[in-house]
Amino acid sequence: MKQLIKGNEAIVKSAILAGCRAFYGYPITPASEIAEAAALYLPRAGGVFLQAESEVAAINMLYGAAAAGVRALTASSGPGISLMQEGISYLAGAELPCVIADIMRGGPGLGNIAPEQGDYNQVVKGGGHGNYRTLVLAPDSVQEMADLTRLAFDLADEYRNPVVVLADGYTGQMMEPVEFPAAAMLPRRPAWAVDGTAATRRNLITSIYLEPDQLEAHVRKLETKYRRAEQQAVRFESHRTEDAEIVLVGYGIVARILKAVVEQARAQGLAVGLLRPITLYPFPAAELRRLSRQALAFLVVEMSTGQMVEDVRLALEGRRPVEFYGRCGGNVPSAEEILRWVRERADHYWPAFAPEEMADA
Amino acid sequence: MPEYTVIHEKARSFYDLYERKAELQHQTHYCPGCGHGIVHKLVAEAIDELGIQDRTILVTPVGCSVFGYYYFDVGNVQAAHGRASAVACAVKRALPESVVLSYQGDGDLAAIGTAEILHAANRGENITVIFVNNAIYAMTGGQMAPTTLLGQSSTTTPSGRNEWNEGYPLHVCELLAALEAPVYLERVALGNNKQIMGAARAVRRAIGNQVKSLGFSLVEILSPCPTIWRKDPVEAQHWVRDEMAKVFPLGVFRDRGTEAGARPAAAPPPALDEVPRLLGIVNGSRLMTDRGGATVDWRIKVAGFGGQGVLMLGEVLAEAGLDAGMEVSWLPSYGPEMRSGTSNCHVRLAAAPIDSPLVSRPNVLLALNQPSLEKFLPTVEPGGWVFYNGQTPPRNGVRADVRVIGRPFTQVGDELGDARAGNMVMLGALLEATGLLPDEAVEGALKRVVKSERWLELDRRALARGRAAVREGSLP
Known part of the structure; x- marks a missing residue:
């Protein structure tokens, strides 16, 4: 049965149902409800909740829990994620799975507590040191906060790598109906874990490889995993793109607004569709290239000054124009203002390029 | 050797x-x-x-x-x-x-x-x-x-x-x-x-x-x-x-090696099939009265001062909409206006899956205070509903193309026992005027949202007064 709950709370319930038994975190608006729900529910499920002394400590506690073979979760927002980057690099280097929820707020610096999408670069590009990536999932509804959290744990285990659920303050705070899985699961401890038994006594969790050849081999191994993720883990939602001449691109809460824009634009006779990346890394680059065979232009909307737009441009490699509309500082663009911009850009493109002329440029 | x-x-x-x-x-x-x-x-x-x-x-x-x-x-x-x-x-x-x-x-x-x-x-x-x-x-x-x-x-x-x-x-x-x-x-x-x-x-x-x-x-x-x-x-x-x-x-x-006692051991974990219940995940089915038909699309903005029950009013609407078989969303305002002590939330109740949970062009505005009324009135869609607290028309003028109901909702709540029940008086008026939600869905939602018996009883009376206000014109 569907229940009306907040996005932040959905993450915790879904995590516990997926077998998460450890939460370490530090409070920060607008992610604190995650820690609060974890404090309430994890002990009931026989798990560990601890409010750490800092985000630095929290992410390293995740490292310890993951090394012990436990599914572990933390949650934070921009400034806290910045502090966790060192630990995330270690987790990726030591091939430890964990899930990190980033409920984005306004930055840089202290910024504000209103929703923004300014953490894209630091999260999607692997904000810590070294050659690693985090897999990044971007929910656009409370149901997806639950579903993608569960998926995040599975992907983290499959790739032995940190996975980030990247949402914004709105998606964390809003309530929508959610259907949870009927049954809880508890995966077995992985064979590589160090779990204090004779069987795992010679297991080792580390990220140091002093010999250049050894480290290169290790980094190549990580790279192979990321290439595999790029082949197998990409997710996106296409909304009315079949005949779209203009494709809007947005993720998270922005994609919800863009869906309203698509309907309103269609009502005005504009052939507009939406591509919503669900995985931000790996990025749905192939789908963008496929759409470029029919679309005249790609219009990217973010609650930032333009971060994901760079990945759209890289994916399209100049095949089609890519334009950007962004709001930030906690301002959320309305469907009406985006529609005005889309109309204006459509007026720019349609007279100049007839769709048939662009067919196989 | x-x-x-x-x-x-x-x-x-x-x-x-x-x-x-x-x-x-x-x-x-x-x-x-x-x-x-x-x-x-x-x-x-x-x-x-x-x-x-x-x-x-x-x-x-x-x-x-x-x-x-x-x-x-x-x-x-x-x-x-x-x-x-x-x-x-x-x-x-x-x-x-x-x-x-x-x-x-x-x-x-x-x-x-x-x-x-x-x-x-x-x-x-x-x-x-x-x-x-x-x-x-x-x-x-x-x-x-x-x-x-x-x-x-x-x-x-x-x-x-x-x-x-x-x-x-x-x-x-x-x-x-x-x-x-x-x-x-x-x-x-x-x-x-x-x-x-x-x-x-x-x-x-x-x-x-x-x-x-x-x-x-x-x-x-x-x-x-x-x-x-x-x-x-x-x-x-x-x-x-x-x-x-x-x-x-x-x-x-x-x-303290000799005097310290052993730390208490953790309680054994619950059986795995107990976990959903311990998380408050309930099974069973909703009323699912499938209300409103295929075109219903309520875009509601609730706004007022903090403490007037703005978010709770929105929550009751969303919970009731869920019981009534609608698609619903509830989004608390979370922007700069929070700093001035005002609070608002966006509620959508619709037959079709909800695209944007943000309500920028409401067809129902519930304004619990004058600044909210003046701020959001211009955004209401033509043909929409506006409920506001008090009888003073907004300084920026009453629009002829929307249906406006101004009543001293908070004052009525105060007379009933607590000014904070004014939000439920307004909800009663909204339900009576628009037929937006069936009674049993609202009652079910109230029971889930309101935890104390005293408040539940007060809120029920407030809802009834609000309904009567519209039905009989019994409010000034």
């Missing part, structure tokens, strides 16, 4: 060959005279004596002992600089049966990891910390440590540590002894064989405390670093005994 009896052998918790060291597996990577070799031996022998090799997990830091896992045949986890004690806490909490040792140097523990060790100690984590203090950053080539002595030269204090620039050597045992939780804190040294014997006892004690589940134990070991100190091994041992121990007095700073 003569028969012989082994009276002393290599600790079993050491590997026979250091296989992880590849071609150099016959030797350690420690310098001649380094204290780490001795400390490793004391730790390995304690593990053997306590019979805990399989259960032991060693967390190694960044520093010369980063490769502790070359030597210790136990579970090994290598940690980031300064974070070993944070990592150790989580390993121990995940595996209460294990014995977790956090092996840290002075830079790691007393500079970059000060917060982690302080809080691990303050929480009384049931871990054992082996703190090797050699008053220098050795692996990185001899920079100043937080424990470097005054006047001691290092590559970053070329003229010697100066208290006016670098402050004083940090006394970790004394610092942690100011906390309530630690069970055992002792400073020992490797300055001569007698001191080493004392160190062996302390290490055994600190690990034994954990086996007995007593709590946080730390042994600080003053340890020689001949290479960086530019002394021969014998001089270095002398320096530990004669100079370091003067600044860092040896002794027991805390010992």
